Amino acid sequence: MSTETSGISGTSGTPAAPSGPAPAGFLRRALRQKRFAFGFTVTVLVVLFAVVAPFFAPYGEKETAGPPYAKDGVFGTDYLGQDVLSRVMHGGQSVLAISVLATLLGMVVGVLIGVVAAYAGGWWDEVIMRLNDVLLAFPQILLALVVLTALENPASWVIILLIGASHAPRVARVSRGVALGIVSRDFVVAAEALGEKRSRIILAEVLPNMTGPLLAEAGLRLTYSIGVVAALGFLGFAADPGAANWGQMMNENRLGLQTQPWAVMAPVLVIAIFTIATNLMADGLAQISQRGDD
Amino acid sequence: MATTTPDAGQGHEVRATTGLIIEDLGVSLTGREVDVVDDIDLVLKPGEVVGLVGESGSGKTTVGTSLLNYSRAGAFISSGKVLLEDRDVLKMHWKEVRKLRGEEIAYVPQDPASALNPSIRIGKQLVELQQLRGIGTSESRLQAARDGLAEVGLPTDDEFLKRYAHQLSGGQVQRVALAMAFLPKPKVLVLDEPTTGLDVTTQKMVLDTMAELCRAYGVSALYVTHDLAVVANIADRVAVMYAGQIAELGPRDTIFANPAHPYTRALLDSIPHLSQARALKGIPGRTPSPGRRPDGCRFNDRCAFVVDRCRQEVPELRTVAPEHEARCHRVGEIGTWDINLGTVPDADPEKPRDVILSVERLDVFYGRKHVVHDVSFNLAKGEVVALVGESGSGKTTISRSVGGLHKDWTGDITFEGRRLANSARRRSADDRRRMQYIFQNPYLSLNPRLSIEQIIKRPMELFGLAKGKEATERVVELMGQVALGSQMLHYPASRLSGGERQRVAIARALAAEPDVMICDEITSALDVSVQGSIVELLEGLRLERGISMLFVTHNLALVRSIAARVEILQAGRVVEAGSVVTVMDTPQQDYTRKLLSNSPRID
Numbered sequence: 001m002s003t004e005t006s007g008i009s010g011t012s013g014t015p016a017a018p019s020g021p022a023p024a025g026f027l028r029r030a031l032r033q034k035r036f037a038f039g040f041t042v043t044v045l046v047v048l049f050a051v052v053a054p055f056f057a058p059y060g061e062k063e064t065a066g067p068p069y070a071k072d073g074v075f076g077t078d079y080l081g082q083d084v085l086s087r088v089m090h091g092g093q094s095v096l097a098i099s100v101l102a103t104l105l106g107m108v109v110g111v112l113i114g115v116v117a118a119y120a121g122g123w124w125d126e127v128i129m130r131l132n133d134v135l136l137a138f139p140q141i142l143l144a145l146v147v148l149t150a151l152e153n154p155a156s157w158v159i160i161l162l163i164g165a166s167h168a169p170r171v172a173r174v175s176r177g178v179a180l181g182i183v184s185r186d187f188v189v190a191a192e193a194l195g196e197k198r199s200r201i202i203l204a205e206v207l208p209n210m211t212g213p214l215l216a217e218a219g220l221r222l223t224y225s226i227g228v229v230a231a232l233g234f235l236g237f238a239a240d241p242g243a244a245n246w247g248q249m250m251n252e253n254r255l256g257l258q259t260q261p262w263a264v265m266a267p268v269l270v271i272a273i274f275t276i277a278t279n280l281m282a283d284g285l286a287q288i289s290q291r292g293d294d
Numbered sequence: 295m296a297t298t299t300p301d302a303g304q305g306h307e308v309r310a311t312t313g314l315i316i317e318d319l320g321v322s323l324t325g326r327e328v329d330v331v332d333d334i335d336l337v338l339k340p341g342e343v344v345g346l347v348g349e350s351g352s353g354k355t356t357v358g359t360s361l362l363n364y365s366r367a368g369a370f371i372s373s374g375k376v377l378l379e380d381r382d383v384l385k386m387h388w389k390e391v392r393k394l395r396g397e398e399i400a401y402v403p404q405d406p407a408s409a410l411n412p413s414i415r416i417g418k419q420l421v422e423l424q425q426l427r428g429i430g431t432s433e434s435r436l437q438a439a440r441d442g443l444a445e446v447g448l449p450t451d452d453e454f455l456k457r458y459a460h461q462l463s464g465g466q467v468q469r470v471a472l473a474m475a476f477l478p479k480p481k482v483l484v485l486d487e488p489t490t491g492l493d494v495t496t497q498k499m500v501l502d503t504m505a506e507l508c509r510a511y512g513v514s515a516l517y518v519t520h521d522l523a524v525v526a527n528i529a530d531r532v533a534v535m536y537a538g539q540i541a542e543l544g545p546r547d548t549i550f551a552n553p554a555h556p557y558t559r560a561l562l563d564s565i566p567h568l569s570q571a572r573a574l575k576g577i578p579g580r581t582p583s584p585g586r587r588p589d590g591c592r593f594n595d596r597c598a599f600v601v602d603r604c605r606q607e608v609p610e611l612r613t614v615a616p617e618h619e620a621r622c623h624r625v626g627e628i629g630t631w632d633i634n635l636g637t638v639p640d641a642d643p644e645k646p647r648d649v650i651l652s653v654e655r656l657d658v659f660y661g662r663k664h665v666v667h668d669v670s671f672n673l674a675k676g677e678v679v680a681l682v683g684e685s686g687s688g689k690t691t692i693s694r695s696v697g698g699l700h701k702d703w704t705g706d707i708t709f710e711g712r713r714l715a716n717s718a719r720r721r722s723a724d725d726r727r728r729m730q731y732i733f734q735n736p737y738l739s740l741n742p743r744l745s746i747e748q749i750i751k752r753p754m755e756l757f758g759l760a761k762g763k764e765a766t767e768r769v770v771e772l773m774g775q776v777a778l779g780s781q782m783l784h785y786p787a788s789r790l791s792g793g794e795r796q797r798v799a800i801a802r803a804l805a806a807e808p809d810v811m812i813c814d815e816i817t818s819a820l821d822v823s824v825q826g827s828i829v830e831l832l833e834g835l836r837l838e839r840g841i842s843m844l845f846v847t848h849n850l851a852l853v854r855s856i857a858a859r860v861e862i863l864q865a866g867r868v869v870e871a872g873s874v875v876t877v878m879d880t881p882q883q884d885y886t887r888k889l890l891s892n893s894p895r896i897d
Contacts, residue, residue: 186739193699193718194756194806195726208743 036284042277050092059086075262091244099225105164110171118179135169219282314338319374328585331538338514345529349821353538400480404487406471410459417455442473465496493684498892523894537592544618554620564826566855576827641858643873647674656705676840680853683863697731730803734815736795740787753806793824
């Protein structure tokens with residue numbers, strides 16, 4: 001147990017940034033857990049790879065390196081004769097950036113909906129959550145597909161918005177469940193009796209007690225985001241059709257799967273490693289938050 | 295050691311048993327060289343009820359389950375013997391132990407509702423138990439089940455046998471658990487706080503049933519509890535545990551009249567009596583957890599009689615008188631003890647009253663359900679009014695309505711002549727500040743993510759009483775008043791013990807500089823010694839600051855020591871009200887008399 005749970009000891013104001021990072025003690029405890037430590041390390045490595053690799057790539061993103069489906073270079077070339085290794089190195093950034101931003105958006109919106117529903121209770125809760133259920137009934141990728149087919153050359157922010165929006169109802173459900181167990185506790189009632197503002201009760205009393213489960217959910221959502229972004233890329237909906245993109249690469253090269261499997265396998269492997277790692281991380285966080293709550 | 299039970303019950307088969315002998319029992323934590331309990335020597339004679347008393351963390355439950363050769367995960371039985379008819383339970387093969395559990399040594403858990411299977415009918419569970427143990431024939435089992443239920447005073451008709459556990463009341467469930475424990479005719483019974491959480495009336499019924507059965511069948515019982523008053527009513531002998539050791543052991547009357555160990559004395563000083571108001575005293579400090587226990591005598595850091603020797607040498611259990619032993623170096627030196635030293639005069643019923651809060655014709659609803667009917671009472675300045683009743687009497691509902699936490703009520707609640715709005719939110723900030731609510735469970739009422747400083751400071755900031763550095767100074771001052779060290783300023787609430795948390799909750803209420811505090815069962819989740827110190831603290835605050843308190847409780851003895859006036863509630867109605875002395879010495883209503891006679895008493 002650490003003495004200083006977070007750096008919020010002295011002057012006050014709003015204690016504990018609402019949806020910010022969990023207290024330091026939590027992270028330190030988490031790193032002691034093998035599952036989390038492994039997932040975390042691999043995630044960081046993949047992210048680093050995506051950020052740094054473009055600078056070391058032997059060929060440019062759209063540069064032709066030889067004949068199509070040739071065995072040149074480490075992983076050979078793809079359907080246009082571009083170097084697969086370079087494409088993989090270039091193709092991570094946009095996928096990861098879009099996934100992370102979409103996850104953040106989905107988390108913020110979803111948590112707000114869920115916590116407000118749980119805290120308001122009664123009619124509000126019913127109305128919000130039933131509407132939420134309607135949204136939940138659609139498969140996650142459907143909304144994105146509907147909008148994207150209507151647009152030509154969608155901008156990245158549209159994709160972020162769409163994926164974020166498709167996460168929100170799912171996150172809302174989870175966070176409402178977590179919040180329900182907290183809003184009925186006496187310290188929330190005590191804050192009400194003191195006449196605290198409702199917004200402050202949600203931000204300062206309820207949310208800090210949800211960080212554990214919410215972090216776990218965020219990890220899981222990130223995994224799904226990557227899946228959806230890759231799937232959209234595979235289906236041909238990407239911000240820039242010519243750019244390298246792990247998802248798109250699978251689609252482009254699937255015809256040559258037999259002659260040049262690496263063109264498909266390389267992006268698949270990176271995505272697989274990354275999703276497994278983020279999942280392990282999420283899982284570890286969930287376990288710790290379950291064990292270490294007060 | 296072979297004794298035969300005296301001729302007890304009529305018509306019961308009286309068996310010859312030798313009781314149970316515990317020798318040098320020790321339980322340690324796995325992986326660390328830390329003992330949870332050690333050096334436990336205890337004999338349970340046939341037909342005898344031994345009360346094992348201790349506060350939380352004293353290891354009493356660990357001792358209880360060790361008799362069945364069971365220790366919870368993370369701990370193991372490291373030494374000693376548990377001899378049942380010359381067989382050592384701790385050395386048995388697990389198959390034998392399994393057979394022995396329930397059949398020869400039975401266990402009644404604290405929460406029987408979770409011990410009974412919720413999806414099997416009561417009758418079936420009683421029959422199944424006998425099938426499992428191979429008792430009787432298929433025809434006789436149902437009859438045996440009925441007989442078992444009859445013994446514990448429950449109905450035996452088919453309708454009752456067909457019920458599920460959730461269709462029974464708490465007392466009934468506990469008696470079914472007792473019937474199940476007695477069905478295989480065990481020789482030893484371990485009861486782990488079986489009446490905690492039951493109302494006094496049901497508690498009395500369960501205790502009487504248990505004591506009767508034990509004596510009738512010659513069963514030795516170990517009754518594990520934190521409640522000295524209960525022990526005073528049912529036990530033949532009492533063992534007081536502290537920090538994993540038996541601090542004092544002796545016949546019941548000796549323990550309550552002539553306690554030799556300073557801990558026992560301090561415990562007795564901290565419990566309220568029904569017959570007389572007492573100035574309750576707590577024990578300073580907190581019970582050390584395994585691994586943090588001091589050298590020498592384990593009580594030395596909290597003891598009023600401590601000398602250097604106590605810090606260096608570990609005391610042995612010494613015989614004070616025949617059958618009476620105490621683990622203290624200074625047994626003969628610390629003089630005698632008199633329970634009456636703590637006695638104070640009852641609150642004066644003639645004292646003039648200056649009413650600050652009055653409740654008139656209060657009716658409270660939960661949806662369509664009408665739970666409180668036409669309740670009227672008032673509270674004077676610097677006065678404590680107790681709302682007393684069994685569970686479901688509406689006492690907490692009333693206090694929540696007064697505090698504005700429950701909105702669905704009609705009637706008038708006036709504070710200094712102003713009528714208060716139904717919900718706290720619609721009351722003025724000043725009214726909210728001047729009336730503070732303290733909750734029953736300190737584990738739920740403090741935000742575990744905030745530091746003590748933040749928790750106590752918040753009301754000051756909210757009501758604009760102080761801020762910044764000045765507020766921090768006030769926090770430290772308040773923490774001093776509720777006997778918390780200022781080193782705890784930055785602790786998160788989750789690091790504190792129950793008693794410390796409740797002090798923080800009180801300090802938070804005080805931070806708002808209230809005129810009225812509503813205390814909702816604020817001591818019922820705490821150990822008696824902690825309860826004693828909280829009551830001591832509240833009494834001090836009342837005298838010093840003239841704070842009025844609405845004190846909700848189910849404990850009549852506590853009322854006598856803390857309140858001036860009392861409202862006895864039953865099913866949402868006030869059945870009797872008046873000054874504490876009048877109501878408790880000359881009760882007018884049957885219900886009040888019943889409550890008083892069922893409450894366990896020490897005096």
